Amino acid sequence: MVRTRKPALYGIIPALLLTGVLLAMTACGQEPTTSTTAAGGEIQKGGTLVYQIGNPSFIEPTQAFESEGIEIVQAVFDSLVQFDYLTNELAPDVAASWEANEDASVWTFHLSGESTFHNGRKVTAADFKYAWERICDPVNKSNISYHLSAVKGFDEMGEGAATELSGVKAIDDETLEVTLSYGYGDFEYVVGHPCLCPIPKEEVEKDAAAFALKPIGNGPFMVSEPWAASRYVRVVKYPDYKGTQPNIDGVEFKIFEDVETAYLGFQAGSIDSTQIPPGNVNAAKTAYGVSPDGYTSNPGAQVQLGPELAIYYMLLNNEAEPFDDPDVRRAVSLAINRQAICDIVHEGVRKPADSFIPPGVAGYVPEAWAYSKYDVEAAKEHLAKAGYPDGAGFPIIKLSFNSGPGHEDIMTLVQADLKAIGVTAEFDVSDAPTYWDKVQNGNYQIGRSGWGADYPIIDSFVYSNLASTSADNFANYNNPALDEVITAARQIKATDERIKKYEEAVAMAGEDCPVVPITFYAHSRVGSARLHDFVHGGLGMSDFVSCWLEGAAAQ
Amino acid sequence: MPPLMEVDDLRMHFFTRDGVVKAVDGVSFALEAGQTLGMVGESGSGKSVTALSLMRLVPEPPGKVVSGDIRFKGESILRMSEKEQGRLRGDRIAMIFQDPMTSLNPVHRIGRQIAEPLRLHKGASKKEAWGAAVELLAQVGIPQPAERAWDYPHEFSGGMRQRAMIAMALACDPEVLIADEPTTALDVTIQAQILELMREIQARTGSAIIMISHDLGVVADIADHVLVMYAGKAVEFGAADEVFCRPLHPYTWGLLESLPRHDADDGGRLSPIKGQPPSLINLPSGCAFSPRCAYATERCCSEAPHLVEIDSGHSSACHFSADKDFLNRSPHSATGKL
């Protein structure tokens, strides 16, 4: 139930993986090709793709904070740079080129000058400045301003002391200069986020309410009619788009409160792409065929089970007894049968987490976290070492989480695993806002969280969750040595070198086991039999430009 | 020429879960045009069921006519189709019910309810029927009938409602008017007015009346013939003055005894019949009245008497009705106090 609406985070920020939406799963993309894709191969034009999404809170870029809204923003707007759907590699978009200064604290983006808004006006550097300031203006209470927290002047603006981002300058129509408060070599990835796109000031100022329901962007699709609340958002292709023109005529983002209902609709034949609800993956594999790469849906190979750049993990409150003792944390981590969780809850789609960094993110090292494995005997040893042989004297622990069947199932298994090493855990279930409130205020012992990458960079995982200065370090882990390593890594401009440094940080943290990685996310989606070359990438975005619909034009 | 209405050995039984209730078990009588037949008996003696049977208004099931016949002008009502019966009801044979408070439809206007039979049987237009209804209301003595026709039943008093009921029954000038305890639910003063009204009507229209009452007094006032019923059977039948002056059946004696008498020396003390009417499922063997009869003999308890004509046109269902000595023991012997 609950799992459906984005909920989750109510305000919480970053890329916390939205509970339900992400409950998704992976399955191995390892099955060898069983069918040749694209029957006939001839690309057909036209048709409207019907795409299931959860109910978004916002579909305009300065406010959209959940994946359902961001997916629409992605189709309607173009940012400075973009990521390849399959490889996550960085590529130019509105910006044709860019460069940074020595310590990566000043970035200059050169716009191609080809991008136009759907009202016909050319996109300028000032439109980015306007959009970003709108995000950061406290009056707008946007939940996504954290993306720009590195930009100089961010804090002043957030406190209401300044009315503009001093670090963002439109040098001329085609040059945007961004000054950061500190060196941040990954900033070029940050600006690839769909929501950091330009917005047309004149449209927003004309009627902000209308803009919120029918945003005017600069992407391949334009919103064709105002968002029908709880029902759909319809977009059609923007004829004057200078990039690659989509094959399809448009997309109907059909809003579903829960995936089960959407899947019934898919089976009844009225949806082209949907998530698969838990419990249906195996049947779907048989019925629709598995996509060989896990990302691309083609007739006969329709089930997409590719890994996502996201991790599900347990939070341990490092500040309070008994989890202030690393040995207790290690014991918990070793006690959990991750494979069972993957098999039972995720039908084998997701994989057990062996590190805090998911595969696919540059810097992932297999088995980087030694305690992230299932070893009951070792767990008992560590527990004994911490002074609780066989759990004797160990207090009864509260296992806090936000309600939702996915979490409940996982926590039920975790509870059983903890019992096996003599630790008794009781459930403490609340709705998402209440839960996150508890977690943020440190009123918990064991909790849960999910983290997905906004941009395909290791920093997104390491800094946010493990640095003592991060607001999202809910485990309250404080390791000054680690903080130093992270700070150093952020300022390295050379990508490979930077990643090496982060790997070092990850290894350091792994020894302390501040959180307990459980699974690496994977999505579980399915496309219809008429849908060709449809990619849903590891960042959770779908590519509506290269796909095409068979026989749709005839309709 | 056959009599206007003829009932021949009618048996109406109810088949219930608890057993067969012989509500009417062998009743016969004939009614001539312009005459009045009184039917008397305690509650549950079968007189109301008899009346409803004549109208074919007994719900079937559980009711069922197991034998006998009812003829209207020689034609068997029982063998008529529903439709034919419907044509008879309300047109040729009409009925007035006991409780005017509940017998009128609360959600329809009085005028409309009175007009309904005219619309149904005479094919009158709405307007004609309404006009006739107002006239009928006037006839039954409702003041300002044109206005009152627009009223709903709850706006009428009890007496007025019974007048309205009578107006409704009279609408089509029926040949037979069945009045089932028409005065029971009314105040004594109103009772007299209603009876007076019925007499007037009969004088005017010449219709035959079947007057049903548990009150011999009411019947005495109006009836030409009287049928006394007990436990579903006719126990005495005869001309009204015969039955009142020379009652043959001990049950009739009892009924007369229980009347308040105006000339009695003992200050009008009533002597009700002792005991309760029997269950109609398990009738006593022999004469059904025997358990309550002060004169019952062994024969009464074993052998059921039949209705036998004693004097011309006066019959009784008692083994001893022909016995002069027995009759002399009657509290009504000789003089006929009424």
Added chain:
Amino acid sequence: MLAYIARRVVQMIPVFIGITVILFLIRSPAIVPGDPVRMIVGERAISQALYDQVVKENALDKPLYYQYGRYLTRLVQGDLGDSYQLKRPVTHILFEKLPNTLKLALVALLIETVIGLAAGILSAVKKYSFWDMLVTLSTAILVSVPVFWLGMGLQVLFGVKFKQWGLPYLPVYDMTSRDFSTVVHFIMPGFTLASASMAYAARITRSQLLEVMGQDYMRTAAAKGLSRRDVIWKHGMKNAMIPVVTFLGMDLGAMVGGTILTEMVFNWPGVGLEIYNAIQLRDWPIVTGGVIVIVFMVMIINLIVDISYAFLDPRIRYTKAVK
């Protein structure tokens, strides 16, 4: 009559105020845990100045009675506040959804009336027959079946299985789709929402009709020579229908408020679903605003029913007018 309506309206006022008090209290920090400012601004770090501004804007520093007065004043002006989550006026959000809920409730009322009355009349007229037993048992089952279970079952059977079997099938969710006309979308959710109500309607119709059929005036009507059918239709129905119509009217109100589960199962974009989602997100302005709007609708519907009841039944018209 006008006096009667006026009195009924006046009677509604304390009830309405009582409801607003309850709803005000359940959204106030005195009852609901958590910092209201946090709920409004989300979890971003904010400056003290902004924090104070939010407190002031929302009168959170004032005593509870003052806040209630402010709340009620705005409510009367049609202002239910802004959603914490969506940052738009609650009235806008709700009025986008309300028509969908009303439409669904009306369709359900139609289904309820047709099926419920037909079943009730059938079982009353054919009392103790096979049909009567069937109606009696199926109404008992319908009031006992969880609506969400029924809805799920219908979806699977008529939406998916029928399609697999090559039979004509129904859309499983939402109000529109490319394969079906809008009307067809109402069938399954309408039936689901109406399920328990139609059972009650059938039972009430049956018992009322049976009661009426035992009334003396029905015999009177038969004695006039009306056929059995005419007796029932011309004399029985109106009497029997007065309570039934009252029930149906009240039930429309109940259904407007009871759509939440149906809306959820069928992904129906109505007020109930919006309220449910808002509860999950602790978006109190939507929750309390939604409940107020629904309760208000229910009260208005009940008032209309009350008034029309007086028109239907001459006895009420009379007695109430006299009072």
Added chain:
Amino acid sequence: MAEAPEQIPGERSARGAGTDSSMGRPPLSIAESVGKGRTLRGDAWRRLRKNRLAVAGLVWVAIMVLLAVSADLWVPRYLGDPVDIDTTQAASQSLQPPSWDHLLGTDRMSRDIASRIIYGARASLLVGAVAVGIMLVIGLVMGAVAAYYGGIWDSIIMRAADIFLAFPYVLFAIVLVGVMGGGSPTNVFLAIGLLGWPGIARIFRGSVLAVRENEYVDAARAMGASTPRILFRHIMPNAIAPLVVYATMSIGVAILAEAALSFLGMGVQPPAPSWGGMLSEARGYLFTAPWLMVYPGIGILTTVLAFVLLGDGLRDALDVRKKE
């Protein structure tokens, strides 16, 4: 269930005619007068026993209660634990169709469905009983105070009842539990109980008003009987029949409400089994493991149906005027 409007003045009860003892009773009542003379209670019991549907309901309720009460004695041993899991075995035991090992199959977490259904019955019946208990306590006190003290108390309490009745039941139960915090059984009891009291209060108030003016109550009062004594000795016996019927029906309603709350994730919290919660879990398996959806639904349906049939039977047997 919408409350009926005030009784129509002069309206007669549906079955009043049958016991009418006045003269000239309608023909059908002749048979009904046969076989009187037993006590009212004995009579009711006799009538109830004759109603086959009601007896079936009673038997089913008894079976459910028995299963729920005795569960701890045998269910974990013979059917399997409703909550505990061995994670090393779980994957292979997950989603087994019904078999001799697991009569109703297993759920995704490898737990035995039969075991969970029986423990779910315990949760449902407990909620039904406790919520109706709360509703009775509040309703009786409110109804008694309103009727006995009258005046301003009556107005306030009956207005309050109107307020509660103006709320759509399911919606308000969900909102109330949402506010109080889902997942706590106490909150579920309270929410359902709080919403049900006006019905009880109205019935009890009506009974009190009907009896209060009776002479024997005056007599009792003159003899110095205390108010509670009068209430319970003289008034309660008259009110008991409609209350029993209403409470029986309310248990069914409460079980449905609890199922709905659990279905929405706001009732009994997993891993503790509840029928609504099991249905919620089953949503994803409509095709692949339909037994997950079938049995808890049947559990709710049959149990609520049992209470409905029993309530119907009691109403007929106790001759309570129809209140729909």
